[in-house]
Amino acid sequence: MQGSANLNLMIKAARKAGRSLVKDFREVENLQVSAKGPGDFVSKADREAERIIKEELRGARPSYGWLGEETGEEAGEDPTRRWIVDPLDGTTNFLHGLPHWAVSIALEHKGEVVAGVIFDAAKDELYYAEKGLGAYMNETRLRVSGRRNMIEAIFATGVPFGGKSTLPATLQDLARLMPQCAGVRRFGSAALDLAYVAAGRYDGYWERGIHAWDMAAGLILVKEAGGFIGPVREGREIFETGSVIAANAELFEPLGKILRQPA
Numbered sequence: 457m458q459g460s461a462n463l464n465l466m467i468k469a470a471r472k473a474g475r476s477l478v479k480d481f482r483e484v485e486n487l488q489v490s491a492k493g494p495g496d497f498v499s500k501a502d503r504e505a506e507r508i509i510k511e512e513l514r515g516a517r518p519s520y521g522w523l524g525e526e527t528g529e530e531a532g533e534d535p536t537r538r539w540i541v542d543p544l545d546g547t548t549n550f551l552h553g554l555p556h557w558a559v560s561i562a563l564e565h566k567g568e569v570v571a572g573v574i575f576d577a578a579k580d581e582l583y584y585a586e587k588g589l590g591a592y593m594n595e596t597r598l599r600v601s602g603r604r605n606m607i608e609a610i611f612a613t614g615v616p617f618g619g620k621s622t623l624p625a626t627l628q629d630l631a632r633l634m635p636q637c638a639g640v641r642r643f644g645s646a647a648l649d650l651a652y653v654a655a656g657r658y659d660g661y662w663e664r665g666i667h668a669w670d671m672a673a674g675l676i677l678v679k680e681a682g683g684f685i686g687p688v689r690e691g692r693e694i695f696e697t698g699s700v701i702a703a704n705a706e707l708f709e710p711l712g713k714i715l716r717q718p719a
C-alpha cells in the first residue's frame with residue numbers, strides 16, 4: 457500500500473521504538489529471576505519508547521497535538537490533529553517476559569482516527585491502516601473473519617486487574633458470553649486484540665474501562681479490514697466511555713446484544 461507521508465512517519469517511529477523495546481525485553485527476561493524484579497527497568501523502557509516516538513513525530517509535525525500514555529496531553533497549534541500514542545501496550549506481559557505487547561500510534565483528525573500503526577516487535581508483525589486505503593499486516597491485506605455463528609466464534613477481551621471498577625461487569629459479560637461461543641481469550645494487549653480482529657484471527661473483541669491510547673490505532677485497523685466498531689453503551693462515544701465492541705459485520709450485533717443485557 458502506498459501510504460501517506462504521515463503514515464510513513466508513524467511506521468518509522470513505531471519501528472524505532474520497537475527496536476529499543478526489543479533490546480530492553482531481552483534484559484527483562486533475564487531480570488525475572490532477580491529479587492528486585494524488572495519493575496523500574498520496564499517503566500524506564502516504556503518512557504524511553506515514548507520519548508523516541510515523540511521526538512520523531514513532533515519533530516516532523518510540530519503543530520500537531522499529542523496524547524501519550526506516559527506524558528499525557530499537549531495541545532498543538534493545529535487543534536484539528538493529534539497523535540494518540542501508547543508506547544508499550546501490554547505492559548504487564550512485557551514485565552513478565554511474555555512476548556505479546558506492541559507499540560500503538562494513531563493520528564486523529566477532527567475527532568476521527570484517520571491512520572493507525574501497531575507494531576508487534578517481538579513477532580515482527582507491523583499492522584497499519586489509513587482511512588480509505590485498507591488495513592495491512594506487513595505486506596498482506598487484512599480482512600475480518602467471515603464467521604457467522606456465535607457458537608463457532610472466538611472473542612477476546614481484557615479482564616481488569618488491581619480492583620478496577622469494571623471487574624464485576626466484565627465477569628458478568630464472560631458468564632453470559634462463554635456458554636454461547638467457541639471461546640474467549642485474554643492475552644493482555646488491547647491494541648493487539650483489535651489488530652487480531654482486523655486480521656480475522658479473532659471474530660470479535662470487547663473491553664470496558666480502557667483508554668484512547670489503548671485502542672485508537674486498532675479501531676481504524678478493524679474498520680479498514682471491513683469490521684464494525686461501537687461503544688458497549690449505545691449512543692455514547694467510544695473514547696468518552698472507554699468501552700468498545702469490535703467484530704465482523706455478522707457478529708457485531710449478536711455480541712452487542714449479549715453485552716448490553718440489563719444486569
Ligand code: LIP
Pocket residue numbers: 525542544545546547548613614615616644645646647665666667670
Ligand atoms: C493495557 C491493555 C490491556 C488492558 C489493560 C491496559 P497498557 O494497556 O492493553 O489489554 O486490559 O486495561 O489498558 O497499560 O499495557 O498500556
